[in-house]
Amino acid sequence: MTDHKIAILISGRGSNMMALVEQARGYSVVLVASDKPDAPGLAWARERGLATWALSPRGIGKAAYEAQLDAALRAAGVTVIALAGYMRLVSDDFVARWRDRIVNIHPSLLPLYKGLDTHRRAIEAGDAEGGCSVHIVTEELDGGRLLGQARVPILPGDDADTLAARVLIAEHALYPRTLAEFVMSPADHIHAFATTLPEVETQVDGDVTRFLVDGREFATVAGDRLILPAEIAGEAIALTDAFDRPLVEDRIARAWEVTAPDRLLEVGGR
Structure with missing residues (x-):
């Protein structure tokens, strides 16, 4: 950050x-x-x-x-x-x-x-x-x-x-x-939110940050774009100063839910 x-x-x-x-x-x-x-x-x-x-x-x-x-x-x-x-x-x-x-x-x-x-x-x-x-x-x-x-x-x-x-x-x-x-920055906001979700880890490679749960990737910030699973967002989300934070945070949380293992969801998830 x-x-x-x-x-x-x-x-x-x-x-x-x-x-x-x-x-x-x-x-x-x-x-x-x-x-x-x-x-x-x-x-x-x-x-x-x-x-x-x-x-x-x-x-x-x-x-x-x-x-x-x-x-x-x-x-x-x-x-x-x-x-x-x-x-x-x-x-x-x-x-x-x-x-x-x-x-x-x-x-x-x-x-x-x-x-x-x-x-x-x-x-x-x-x-x-x-x-x-x-x-x-x-x-x-x-x-x-x-x-x-x-x-x-x-x-x-x-x-x-x-x-x-x-x-x-x-x-x-x-x-x-x-x-x-x-x-x-928008990327900072995403990092701060995503890392509050249970058992999230990050991998950073240059301007690419990958967010993983149980070793599986559920969100990626690449430069000024947020990439989520296709069933959550069909295309990358542009990260500008005017991005819709509540909407993006909801989609990140949903991406975590479809990626997280059953053991996390069974105990209440996020």
């Missing part, structure tokens, strides 16, 4: 950064960067052997700051940027340079309550739920494509602080899971 190189941008303690580091799957954190050289999260990252970078934009301006940040990201081989409590708005030019490769977590159920004071606004509106959203960063504030959300009930007597504390717990679960799903 592809191991993407992630940079995490913070401005403070970065509790979501800590969750992304501790729950990393399908990606490696290669840099923690900040616009605040004294950000507490930088010390936490260094203690864990992570590379860090910090520079204040004061005195040099936004364009010069972002140019040096961009250079540090590229020097580290970064493929995706995760904003985690990063309190600066990134410029349109920076977004363009990293188009569709910057993600952010926002403490509301977007498109509700873009910007600040999200918990107070949700309570004052009488909402039954608050929550958080992971989204692609675009030139529009908190307006990019949604990747995932988690809902948190608003309880009687809640204020902005109590609601924020519960939403933060949801953020720590949602962000690492959503980032892992975002960076995974």
Whole structure:
């Protein structure tokens, strides 16, 4: 599976950064960067052997700051940027340079309550739920494509602080899971699903991965194609970013079932 190189941008303690580091799957954190050289999260990252970078934009301006940040990201081989409590708005030019490769977590159920004071606004509106959203960063504030959300009930007597504390717990679960799903290629998704099926083994030869149960092949990924038994899929399935994951996973599971030995099916199969 592809191991993407992630940079995490913070401005403070970065509790979501800590969750992304501790729950990393399908990606490696290669840099923690900040616009605040004294950000507490930088010390936490260094203690864990992570590379860090910090520079204040004061005195040099936004364009010069972002140019040096961009250079540090590229020097580290970064493929995706995760904003985690990063309190600066990134410029349109920076977004363009990293188009569709910057993600952010926002403490509301977007498109509700873009910007600040999200918990107070949700309570004052009488909402039954608050929550958080992971989204692609675009030139529009908190307006990019949604990747995932988690809902948190608003309880009687809640204020902005109590609601924020519960939403933060949801953020720590949602962000690492959503980032892992975002960076995974279609082939990665298939590998992750197929290997959850009982007694599955893999054989890798270049860009061909074969999935076997009891020594019998039931699915093959060859480049950007998925090949299944003829009775399951008459022709290869093209693997694009828009592939139908639930449908493909169902077909892989059916292919496993028609290939697996009776002893596995007799004890409940998958």
